[in-house]
Amino acid sequence: MQGSFYPAAWMQASIALLSLLLVVVTILWALAARKVRAKRLAMQKSPAGQMTLDSEAKQVLFANPRFCELVQLSNSGKSWQFSSHEHLNQLIALLEPYQKQARVEGIHWKLEFGEHARVLLIYANLEVVRGRELWYVNAYENAQGYSYLNRIEQEQALFANVLNSIPEFIYFKDAEERLLGCNQAWAGFHGLKPNELTGKRLSDFLTRRELSLSQAYDSEVLAGKPCQHTEWFSAPDSRQILLQHNVYPLKNQQDEVTGVLNVSYDVTKWHELNRQLEQENQNRLSSEKELGRQNNLIRTVFNSTPDPLGFIDDKGNFVGGNEPFAKMFGYTSDALLGKHLTEVLSAEQLEQHQVQNSQILETGKPLRYEELVYLDDGHQIWYEVIKGPYFDDVSGERGIIFITRDVTERKATEQQLADAIMQLQELSFIDSLTQVANRRSFDEKLQQLWLTHRREGLELSLLLLDIDSFKQYNDNYGHQQGDEALRQVAKLTSRSVKRGSDLVARYGGEEFAILLPNTSNEGAKLVAENVLKNMTEAQIPHEYSEAGEYISVSIGVATVVPQQGVDYGELVRIADLQLYRAKHQGKARYCCAGDSASA
Known part of the structure; x- marks a missing residue:
């Protein structure tokens, strides 16, 4: 009996343990399902567009x-379908770069519906549910985003035109080796168009050796150090060409290196000429006859090359x-021959x-550097100089050979590219006429401050200013003088605020507009009084003004503590209403919400 008792007891214990595990799994599954149902119920009641995406x-x-409603999604009862499968692909492509962070905050999604378009502001979190990675997406309609994206597209088109006008090979990529863009010269070299290369990798075009060398230099550049090699x-047509690569780090607004910019120059002809000269110099040593022939050849090359x-x-x-x-030293070749460096150069x-x-x-070892030379006629030329040693086996003469190249055009191209990039950055956030922040910068700052002030429970103030009788000013003084008046008002307004924030x-x-963070209603009034005083x-x-003999402004003042569920447009609405009051109470004054009188 003892021999049969122990297996039976062990089997009963195993069955009890399996039953317990089954109960635990069932409870966990029920809790997960309950959590999903609760999240869906919350999403169903949310005023924002919400979805769950695998x-x-x-x-x-x-x-x-x-x-x-926002994305024209239909529900058949069992599943949801996009009106255009392309919209689903667009959303997945927007979320993919944020997979590692598992979080998306405030990116724009532009959807095309035939002749109409809509821009949504997307927030999302990535969670693991029942072993599946699911995106929980919040979508808000952004009416201002459509014009914002159009302006960005225009700026990108301008940048592309600048790039495509440059004959050198230019491309830029991210840290993951994906091409972010290139110019027509580089794309055409590969027999393609720039938009056909975006998103591809260099491994699609380079050999293993070329790719390995590129990655070795890129590692230095991604560490923040520009390099040249x-x-x-x-080439695709089997030609071997010599490229001089100038590689620079790409940085974001936080000064973090996010990719690589490569500007390449075809120096094959220069190299071939240099190699030819070296070969001819070696052959010159074989005989006096060959020496004379080589001297004539070198003299011909010297006289023909620019x-x-x-x-x-x-x-x-x-x-x-x-x-x-x-000419670099201000002489003719005959006059320079035999002179010493001390006679030609400054100390x-x-x-x-x-x-x-x-x-x-x-x-x-040779030395390579760039030098700016000023000619007697006032012109300046950039030269790339290669200085190397030479030795004459026949005479025993030693010395330095200068091989230089006029790179003024290349320098101008690099400067043109840098100026274009700087101009695009300035156009993005600064009003070109008045040199104060533009509407885009204001909208982004207001949205940011609204969120932080709502979280911290702080007061946020806004002043909206309008120049009185400005149409009459333009009609009588001319638009050029009107532009000057706008610049003066911008300076006086900027002088009226004291804080850098x-x-x-x-x-x-x-x-x-004047945006005043962490400012009470009384503080906002003081700023309005400063503006009127200035x-x-x-x-x-302004002799045509209805408010007096000088240019004046009317001001609407609003102060709120941002609340959950209230859009930042409410602050603008209140300030605009007060500006309307100031205009109808005689102009050249300010009105503030809650005040019966105005200054």
């Missing part, structure tokens, strides 16, 4: 009525050079060249 399966698991490259080429012996005497080389230049020449003769912006036309003291003539 991006891997490309399947909408749930969407509330508001989301269905020259490599042979296999790039400066010359020689200086180890004692510092000029022993040869073409006309462009002599500062002489010291620099002597140090360089000594280093080259001692180490036997306060924002003065051109709201539109002759309207300006305008009065400026005494800008």
Whole structure:
């Protein structure tokens, strides 16, 4: 009996344990299902568009009525379907870069519905439910986003035009080796168009060796250090070309390196010419006849090439050079021959060249640098200079060979690109006429302050200013004088605020806005009084004004503590209403919500 008792007891214990595990799993499953049902019920009641998305399966698991309305989503009873499958792909593509952070905050999603378009502001969280990664998405309609995205598209088109006008090869990519963009020269070199390359990787075009070299230099650049290197490259037509790469780090607004910018120049011809000269110099040693032939060849090359080429012996005497080389020093080639460095260069230049020449003769290694040369006629030229050692086996003469290249056009191209990028950045946030913040900058700052002040329970104030009788000013003084008046009002308004956190912006036309963080109603009134005082003291003539003989402004003042469920547009609405009151009470004054009288 003892032999049969223990297996039976063990089996009973195993059955009891399995039953207990089954109960635990059932409870956990029920809790998870209850959590999902509760989240769906909350989404159903939310005023925002909300949905649950399985991006891997490309399947909408749930969407509330508001989301269905915003994106034209239909519900068959068992599933939700987009009116256009492209919209689903767009949403998945927007969320994909944020997979690691598992969070999306305030990105724009532009949807096309035939001839109509809508822009949504997207917030999302990624959660794991029952082993599946699900996106919980909140969508808000953003009426201002449509014009914002249109302006961004115009700026991108301008930037693309600038890039495509540059003959050098330019591309830029992110840290994951994905191409973010390129110019027509680089795309055309591969037989494609720029938009056909965006999103692809360099491994689609480069050999393993070329890709390995590129990645080695990129690692330095991603660490924040620009670099320059020259490599042979296999062209699609099987030609071997020599490219000089200038690689720079791409940085975001937080000064973080996010990618790589590569500007490449085809220096194959220059290299071939240099190699040809070296080969001819070696052949010159074979015989006197060959020496004479080579001398004629070099002389021909010197006289025909536009790039400066010359020689200086180890004692510092000029022993040869073409006309462009002599012109760098303000001489003809015949006049320069035999002169010493001390006769040609300034004390500062002489010291620099002597140090360089000594280093080259001692180490036997060439030196490369860029130099700005001012000619006698006032012109300035940028030269890329390569200085290397030479040795004549026949005469025993040693010295320095200068191989230079006029890179003025390339420098101008680089400056043009830098200016274009700076101009785009300035246009994004600064009003070009008044040099104060523009409407876009104001909207972004207001949205940001609204969220922080709502979280911290602080007062947020806004002043809306409108120039009185500005149409009459433009009609009688002219639009050019009207632009000058706008600039003066912008300066006087900026002078009226004291804190660096306060924002003065051109709201539109002759309207300006002052955004005052953490400011009470009384503080906002003081700023309004400062504006009126500065305008009065400026005494800008306006004999056609209904408010007086000088330019004046009317001001609407509003102060609120942002509340949950209230849009920041409420603050603008209140300030605009007070501005309307100030206009109808005689102009040249301010009105404030809650005040029976105004200043």
